[in-house]
Amino acid sequence: MHVRPEKLAEYYKQKYPLTFAKIPIDKELMERYEKAWNIAKEAAKILKQDFGASKVAVFGSLTDLSAFTLWSDVDLAVWGVPESRFYAAVGAVTGLPSDFQIDVIDATDCRERLTKSIESEGVEL
Template sequence: MDYITTWKARLAEDEEKRHRLFEKARESAEKAAKALVEEFGAEKVYLIGSLTIENDFAEYSDVDIAVSGLKTEKYFKALSFIWGLFPKGIEVDLIPMEDADEYLKSKVLTEGIVLYDKK
């Protein structure tokens, strides 16, 4: 095998690994959204950031989840719970919409993907 062929094979392998991780992270985000609403009383859950676009998600990307209606006293328990749903090594940011600044709220509402809505 020559140098170029070897590198092409390695790049294809890396891309497949990244794709599998993306799929696992998206599946975990769906489970997290369901738990946030059903177990922790949130009203609406959004996915934002690199996990919304497959080509933007990389091996060291984190997962950004915005949530509305989650009571402050349930935040850390909910965060701890949803961390356990994701593959090892993926960090999760849980952003309460009630605490977000106007710019972030706007980004969530215009670019975010609604994962779960209690309505």
């Protein structure tokens, strides 16, 4: 039995209406999302200029608006910060005045699976 794609699409829209519903983006959520990106960029600038990071990438919910919530944090992966300065770098960015928890990981010192995920889905700043 062959079903035309249009009929199949209509069937799924009726059977799973929430899947196809256009949900308006909450203004408060959008503002928080933009603030999170701004703080991520500010943190990346500090990590590069003050601590010698060769690369900084955002990963986690901030890279996907559909996964971002009012409670999301800012996850940063960093490359090139000397081991002796890593915790000072973390302190500098986690101490930024912000409504966000900022998490920083050394991308060269984490599980391979996480590193691969960051490299494929992360957004370099």
